[in-house]
Ligand SMILES: Nc1nc2c(ncn2[C@@H]2O[C@H](COP(=O)(O)OP(=O)(O)OP(=O)(O)O)[C@@H](O)[C@H]2O)c(=O)[nH]1
């Protein structure tokens with residue numbers, strides 16, 4: 521097997537020189553740790569790359585495949601470009617600015633991690649499922665801390681989640697006792713990439729350690745004892761598991777804003793969409809129209825009102841985000857041309 525295949529490279533994709541390929545395994549402040557499956561390199565972006573990067577989405581993220589120039593003796597490399605992404609999980613960065621951030625790239629599966637024992641919010645899970653479909657990956661729901669939950673709680677919570685996650689696998693695990701880990705591994709085959717996503721404290725890093733069989737990720741208890749007061753996973757990283765799968769750990773997200781929404785809402789809310797298809801009027805607003813199948817389903821408790829509310833809310837939010845993005849794209853396009861024309865003027869002056 522080729523070295524880069526160990527990192528999940530799909531060898532059916534032709535590349536002029538496999539020796540120039542590497543995968544981003546960690547993003548630090550101004551550098552990227554990359555691997556070619558044999559060796560790790562500290563790398564930075566080439567000048568040309570920097571000149572052509574206009575938005576945060578143009579910069580490398582964990583899981584990205586990059587084309588590089590290696591300086592093997594020094595374990596350093598220069599990144600020349602990012603290869604097209606087959607999937608990417610995008611979220612709005614913290615703060616108020618509309619700046620998108622890629623949390624993980626080129627993953628096959630997203631593990632939506634939630635803890636069974638506190639603060640489980642099905643509406644938030646719906647949001648994550650939607651974003652996962654948007655990302656181009658398949659969702660799997662992981663409910664952690666099974667060892668701290670009663671069998672009754674597990675049954676009740678799983679049923680609740682099932683209702684909001686139609687067709688999405690659900691796995692209950694404990695990283696302490698190892699329960700459910702075997703089942704989870706069936707979603708983590710050799711050379712496939714998965715990303716762990718979920719709020720802070722749900723047990724992502726503990727799971728990584730359990731899967732690796734060693735402590736590589738600092739977990740909360742250690743961090744709390746740490747006098748420096750660090751309290752979140754500071755560097756997200758990609759790990760190769762003993763079975764050959766690749767796993768991306770990400771820092772906990774407080775909130776998840778929606779990004780782009782093509783078709784993802786239909787998949788996430790296929791039950792609601794199927795009902796809506798049966799309304800008498802094709803432009804039914806599911807409000808007070810006669811022959812509304814959605815209202816009928818809510819009256820007979822076939823569909824929960826909370827789920828329908830959530831559907832409407834996410835739809836509104838998507839429409840809002842879409843407008844905001846369109847505006848941003850227009851602005852970026854304008855700035856890009858401004859920059860290009862300035863570059864040209866400078867070059868002209870230099871002659
Ligand atoms: N009982 C029990 N506790 C767990 C389990 N998994 C994680 N924990 C505990 O939950 C706390 C948070 O776990 P972390 O792994 O640090 O959570 P995280 O999701 O990585 O958090 P961030 O890095 O902030 O995103 C720690 O105290 C863990 O020991 C589990 O399966 N059972």
Ligand SMILES: [Zn+2]
Pocket residue numbers: 796799800804805806807809811812813814815
């Ligand atoms: Zn209707």
